[in-house]
Amino acid sequence: MAKAVYAGTFDPVTLGHLHIIRRAAKLFESLTVAVAESTGKRTVFTAEERARLVREEVSDLPNVSVVIFEGLLSDLVKRDGFDVLVRGIRGVSDFAYEYQMAGVNSMLMPGVDTVFLQTEPSLQFVASSYVKEIASLGGDVGAFVNRKFRASSRKSAGFQNLDSTHSFSSLNQRSNTDSDAAGAAAFSAAGAAGAAAFGAG
Numbered sequence: 001m002a003k004a005v006y007a008g009t010f011d012p013v014t015l016g017h018l019h020i021i022r023r024a025a026k027l028f029e030s031l032t033v034a035v036a037e038s039t040g041k042r043t044v045f046t047a048e049e050r051a052r053l054v055r056e057e058v059s060d061l062p063n064v065s066v067v068i069f070e071g072l073l074s075d076l077v078k079r080d081g082f083d084v085l086v087r088g089i090r091g092v093s094d095f096a097y098e099y100q101m102a103g104v105n106s107m108l109m110p111g112v113d114t115v116f117l118q119t120e121p122s123l124q125f126v127a128s129s130y131v132k133e134i135a136s137l138g139g140d141v142g143a144f145v146n147r148k149f150r151a152s153s154r155k156s157a158g159f160q161n162l163d164s165t166h167s168f169s170s171l172n173q174r175s176n177t178d179s180d181a182a183g184a185a186a187f188s189a190a191g192a193a194g195a196a197a198f199g200a201g
Contacts, residue, residue, distance in 0.1 A: 001029035002083035004115070007073050009036050010050045011043045016119050018057055020088040023117055025061045028084065033058065037070040074108040085114045 004024055010017055010033070024031050035051045045053070047068045058064045069076045077085070085105060087098050095116070102114040 003030050003032070003081060004028040004084040004086050005032045005034050005073075005077060005080075005082045006086040006088075007034040007036065007069070007076075009043060010054055011045050012050065013054045013057060016088065016090070017054075019119055020086065020117050021054075021058060021064065022061070024086045024115075025058075025064050027115075028086075029063065031061075031064045031086070032080070032082070033064065033066045034073065034076060035066065035068045037068055072108070074105070077109050077112055083112060085109075085112060087114055087116050089116045089118045 004027070006021060006024060008017065021031065021033060033054050035047055035054065037047045043050070051066050051068050055066045058066065067076075073085075076082075085102075087102070089095050089098060098114075098116060102116075105112070105114060
């Protein structure tokens, strides 16, 4: 069976992310969740915190590991011999973006396939940016993350320091930012998606 990698910022890891991870874990011999060190995006949690939170959520999955990476994702893929990139799809707009990105990745990583997994309908509107927005205004993020994360996040300097400066001007902007950040992480752990994909970022 194939070795797969699922890359992203996971800032923070949401029920949508976990749904994709658990489904992918059933499909592949091994799955590595690759947490991007930096994507040119202001993150609430450090890479170490984000990786720890993911590890806590997947501790019951023996074939899932979590790593932090910097630089091009293609370098990680080639170094560790991954066969498949896993990408989550929330809707049509995600697919258009991810399809284009898969084409670039196929040029960077010949022979490595991209597998799209659609999020279940009840989780299609779950996004890390919404979690941060709601938390910044003192709201309950229970519909987006699980109980274990909520308990851990209260101790995190990231959430304790979260305020309205992390807010975006509209829901559309938040959705696009989330998609773009995920794309940047899928290409690289640093820089804008396009530049990083070609090693210029």
